[in-house]
Amino acid sequence: MLTKDLAICIRALDYSETSQIVTFFTRAAGKISAIAKGSKRPKSAFDGTIEMFSFGKIVFSDSNKEKLAVLTEFEQQPGFTYLRDNLFALNCCLFGTELLSNLTNEYDPHPELFDSFLQFLQNANERRGTRDEGRRTKALLILFQLALLKEVGLQPILSYCANCKVRYEIRGTRDERRETKDETNWFEVYFSSTANGLICRDCEAGFPDRIRLTGNAADYLTNLKLIAESDEKTLNEIEKVLIYHFTELLHRPPKMAKHITRGS
Numbered sequence: 001m002l003t004k005d006l007a008i009c010i011r012a013l014d015y016s017e018t019s020q021i022v023t024f025f026t027r028a029a030g031k032i033s034a035i036a037k038g039s040k041r042p043k044s045a046f047d048g049t050i051e052m053f054s055f056g057k058i059v060f061s062d063s064n065k066e067k068l069a070v071l072t073e074f075e076q077q078p079g080f081t082y083l084r085d086n087l088f089a090l091n092c093c094l095f096g097t098e099l100l101s102n103l104t105n106e107y108d109p110h111p112e113l114f115d116s117f118l119q120f121l122q123n124a125n126e127r128r129g130t131r132d133e134g135r136r137t138k139a140l141l142i143l144f145q146l147a148l149l150k151e152v153g154l155q156p157i158l159s160y161c162a163n164c165k166v167r168y169e170i171r172g173t174r175d176e177r178r179e180t181k182d183e184t185n186w187f188e189v190y191f192s193s194t195a196n197g198l199i200c201r202d203c204e205a206g207f208p209d210r211i212r213l214t215g216n217a218a219d220y221l222t223n224l225k226l227i228a229e230s231d232e233k234t235l236n237e238i239e240k241v242l243i244y245h246f247t248e249l250l251h252r253p254p255k256m257a258k259h260i261t262r263g264s
């Protein structure tokens with residue numbers, strides 16, 4: 001049976017002189033691995049050699065899900081060319097892809113995650129030429145990581161204490177905080193991977209894996225619409241929290257993580 005789908009290449013390995021084994025994240029079927037026979041020949045049904053992030057319409061046969069699917073057509077769209085020149089944006093996309101690949105199973109469809117992933121690649125591929133491009137890319141990565149957690153059923157609890165359920169209060173500026181005298185559960189804010197979310201001051205003692213957050217990081221995490229405007233220091237802090245969380249979820253540090261935090 002032939003299946004048509006929209007797909008993004010998330011892994012491409014040489015199989016022989018002329019063929020490749022390719023893993024796609026597809027819109028309707030989820031992650032699939034396929035053999036692309038003759039993909040490296042000058043004339044093939046795949047618009048040339050298939051590379052990481054090659055994207056477009058595919059046709060494949062998946063008669064037996066235990067075996068590799070066979071790719072029969074690939075109509076490639078113009079690639080994400082900017083990523084070739086911008087190492088940091090490329091690393092962020094590779095990191096997002098590593099997490100996506102590790103947290104999804106073959107033939108487990110996640111159409112909304114596919115759309116978020118494609119949007120993330122497209123946005124990261126946009127050349128802005130502005131000074132804060134790195135900051136912007138980091139914000140895109142964080143939003144994608146949170147979308148990924150949500151889509152695979154691991155959405156962290158960020159609007160109330162994951163233990164006692166008391167609602168998180170946006171801390172705002174330092175002056176606003178002084179007025180309320182910080183007499184709330186949120187005088188200190190923590191994130192715990194075990195609890196899968198924020199932990200308030202009253203509950204923190206019960207979560208040895210907790211890490212303390214600055215008020216800024218907690219404010220942005222509870223109000224994701226603001227993340228795109230967040231300062232770089234806070235984004236670095238949030239990214240480190242997410243890397244810690246993904247390390248716990250995967251039981252090992254993600255390979256690409258060190259390329260994201262380096263220098264931050």
Ligand SMILES: [Zn+2]
Pocket residue numbers: 161162163164165166185199200201202203
């Ligand atoms: Zn609590």
